[in-house]
Amino acid sequence: MPTETFEFQVEARQLLQMMIHSIYSNKDVFLRELISNASDALDKLRIEALRDDSLGADVSDLHIAIEADKDARTLTVRDNGIGMSREEVVQLIGTIAKSGTAEFLAKLREAGDAATAGDLIGQFGVGFYSAFMVADEVTLLTRRAGESQGTRWSSGGEGTYTLDTVEDAPQGTAVTLRLKPADAEDQLFDYTSPWKIREIVKRYSDFITWPIRMATAEPGAAGQEAAEKGEDAKDGAAGEDGPAAAPEPKQETLNSQKALWARPRSEVSAEEYHELYKHLSHDWADPLETIHVHAEGTFEYQALLYVPSHAPRDLFGQGAKHGVQLYVKRVLIMEECEALVPEYLRFVKGVVDAQDLSLNVSREILQQDRQIRLMRRRLSKKTLSTLKDLRTGRPEDYATFWREFGRVLKEGLLSDPDNRDAILDVATFASTHDAEQPTTLAQYVERMKEGQRDIYYLTGESRASVENSPHLEAFRDKGFEVLILTDPVDELWVEAVPDYQGKQLRSVAKGEADLATEEEGEEAKAEREQRDKDYAGLLAWMGERLKEEVREVRLSSRLTVSPACVVSDVGDVTPALREMYRAMGQEVPAGKRILELNPGHALIEGLRAAHEQRPDDPGLGELAELIHGLALLAEGGRPGDPARFTKLVASRLKSSL
Structure with a gap:
């Protein structure tokens, strides 16, 4: 097949130009990204070989090789992992950031600083292209395990890239960078220098479980490297008897390959833990929290989990993958173990390393495995307890967590009744008590008023809509605190959670608002009874007049300012919840609601007299x-016949002129 040339999209060209002109403050990270990609390819081959005996791939010496040519100014990162087919090259390499490129660029321009830009690059998954920060040209040669032909992808980072079919490509992937001219004033960025490569691997990739090898020349390399760094070459290539003979190349393993989760915590730095997280998650930001789990006894396992500092783009996407990596005796067998x-x-994110599971385990078996269920239960409890400690010990970090992941965590109130109390202990909610905290x-x-029996809440689209709701009026006047719940999931979990510490959760928009106090005197009681008699005729008439729209018309004890409001009966499905079900394709019969009138409002008093x-x-x-229409509008709804409602309003306005 002849060489084919393709053009990058406009957004892709813009992104590459940003890479070329370096939006990073630390260019070293390009090597970390290439090594991480190579490690992923080796992991995938190991898993695929376990699942498919007919793959025919060589897994006897899986490794990553780094090759530097100082004279040619090239750097190659090579692996003998799973490799890619031509179609995968086009999908994964030929299209930058896939459909998210335009959104990425917009956010990148808004970021304004290198640190934020780095976070976004990790979030949008374009780490491979960081190679263009240091290279004039990038060439990728790959062959997928089990296939006979390979593919070569090449680009100078301008407007085009090329694709070739290669007949004799080795299994795996090799990424070769033709490095930009050396900066004579700053040798720290000479990425062909062995000492520089060692430094980057040690800092970012020491924990990689596969060996990272580099060809070095011994014993004279130390003196050469010292000279490159500007140091005295005490043990240089030349000795007392003249120049040393050219040394034979030697393969040097650069990383320790030590599993961080198996090492004593005192021996692991926070930076090492963070780099493992970035390798696992392809995130560029440090995690918010690190969680260690070590279980001993009849069933042993270790886990190292991370709470990210920001939500990924696909957190709420359908079909988005999640789960932690599952190892058995340090061998990765599943990249995303949802079970x-x-x-x-x-x-x-994170890893779990078990001692007693089979290496040939499937997802279906995992879902039924008793040990997996025990680990899942323990990991869930440990994560929730850690989040509770985060809330009490580091409130600012907890606020970040809740802003990013609170909506997701509240899903557990529906799906995990065993941990419901623990989730409620972790959760925080907006309320009328404090607009900020x-x-x-x-x-x-603790703040409940004397005699208050229930925990009051009100759901809505936003804090502003809830605070302006007529349902809150009497509660606010009497000093009752009300939780303000504005996430879509709130409509669901409040129906599933009956109480907290024996206090019932009660919507202020449902049922009768029994706010009468025990201190009500005989005179007030008599006035209330007389008022009920005075309004009996109006209520009966309006109930008949609006019988197609409402179930009942009654006087309200929750209104102090607004003329009317609509409420649901206890156990009724709210309009917002009905809309959610409808959006999911589940039709819920529309039930009639209750119209409450404020007898102290001039409009209602005037209507009664008329x-x-x-x-x-x-x-x-x-x-x-x-x-009735105004009451619906006040809660964010709309009249059943908007056109008729508009005509009635216009007619009334005209008659008032």
């Missing part, structure tokens, strides 16, 4: 419709 992490903890349920209970004087006036019927 070890519940769905509501899908943001957790969220509250825990425990703090809410109805007593002229009960057959058709204008009063229209006014009743308007009051």
Whole structure:
């Protein structure tokens, strides 16, 4: 097949130009990214070989090789891993950041600083292209295990890239960088120098489980490297008897290959833990928290889990993969073991290394395995307890966590009843108590007024819409704190959680608001009874007039300012929840709601007086419709017939002129 030339998209060319002109503050990270990609390819081959005996791939000496040519100014990172087919090259390499390129560029321009840019690069998965920071040309040669032909991808980072078919390509992938001219003033960025390569591998990739090898010349290399660094070459290539003979190349393993989760914590630095996280997650930002688990006894395993500092783009995407890496006796057997992490903890990254599982285990077997279930339970409890400690010990970091992952964690209130109390202890919520600081349920209970039996809440699209809701009026006047719940999942979990510490969770938009206090005197009680008699006729008339729209019309004890509001009965499905079900393709029968009137409002008092004087006036019927429509609008809904409602409003406005 002849060489084919393809053009990059406009956004891709812009992104490459940013790479070429270095948006990173630390260019060394390009090598970390290439090594990480190579390690992933080796992991995938190991797993594929376990699953498919007919693959025919050589797995006897899986490794990563780094080859530097100082004269030609090339650097190659080579692996004998899974490799890629031509189609995969086009999909994974030929298209930068896939469909997210434009969004990435927009966010990158908004970032404005190198640190934020680095975070975004990791988030949008374009680490391979960091090679263009240091290279004028990048060539990728690859052959997928089990296939006979390979593919060569090459680009100078400008407007095009080329694809060739290669007949004799070795298994795996080799990425060769033609490095930019050396900077004579700064030898620290000479990426053909063995000492520089060692330094980068030790800093970023020492924990990689596969050997990272580099061809070195001994024994004179030390003196050469010292000279490159500007140091005295005490043990240089030349001795007392004249120049030393040219040394034979030697393969040097650069990384220790020590599993961090198996080493004593005192021997591992925070930086090493963070680099392992970045390798596992392909994130460029440090994790928010590191979680260690060590289980001994009849079933032994170790786990090293991480809580990220920001949510990935696909956190709520359908079909998005999640889970932690599963090792058995230091051998990776599954990259994303969903069975070890519940769905509501899908943001957790990390590794679990078990001692007694089979190397040839499948996803189906894992889901039924008792030991896996025990690990899942332990990891979930440990993660939740760590998050609780984070909330009490580092509130600023916890606020970051809750902002990024709170909506996901609350899904566990529906799916994990065993850990429901632990999730409620971790969760925080906005409330009417403080506009800035969220509250825990425990703090809410501590502040409950004397005689208050329930925990009050109100759901809505935003804090502003909830705070302006007429349902809050009497609760605010009497000083009752109300939780403000604005996430879509809130509509679901409040129906599934009956109480907290014996206190029932109760919506202020459902049922009757029984806010009458025990201190109500005989005179107030008599006034209330008289008021009920005075409004009996109006309530019966409006109930009949609006019977197609409402179940009942009654006087309200929750309103102090607004003329009316609509409420649901206890156990009814709320309008927002009904819309959610409809969006998921599940139709829920529309139930009638209750219209509550504020007897202290001038509009309602006037309507009552007018109805007593002229009960057959058709204008009063229209006014009743308007009051119901206004109540729906006040809670964020809309009248059943918006066009008719608009005409009635226009007519009333005209008559007032």
